[in-house]
Amino acid sequence: MQKFFYQLDESDRRIVRKWRLATLGFYGSILAGLVLYTALHWNPEVNYASVDSTAHAKLVGPSGSDGRAPFAP
Secondary structure, X not given: OOOOHHHOOHHHHHHHXXXXXXXXXXXXXXXXXXXXXXXXXXXXXXXXXXXXOOOOOOOOOOOOOOOOOOOOO
């Protein structure tokens, strides 16, 4: 039969508290993930930052005393 929290002895209460915390953390992280997923996909106009592997650095012009531009080969 199921016992209420106040009916347990002290050693069992410690175990229940630890499992309660672990369960709350597990389901809380799932809920937080779902909220984050929903928040990001709710509005179709939201743009994500991405990296283009073919992008190259733009060279602005010479900046040093040797006349070489930054990122110059």
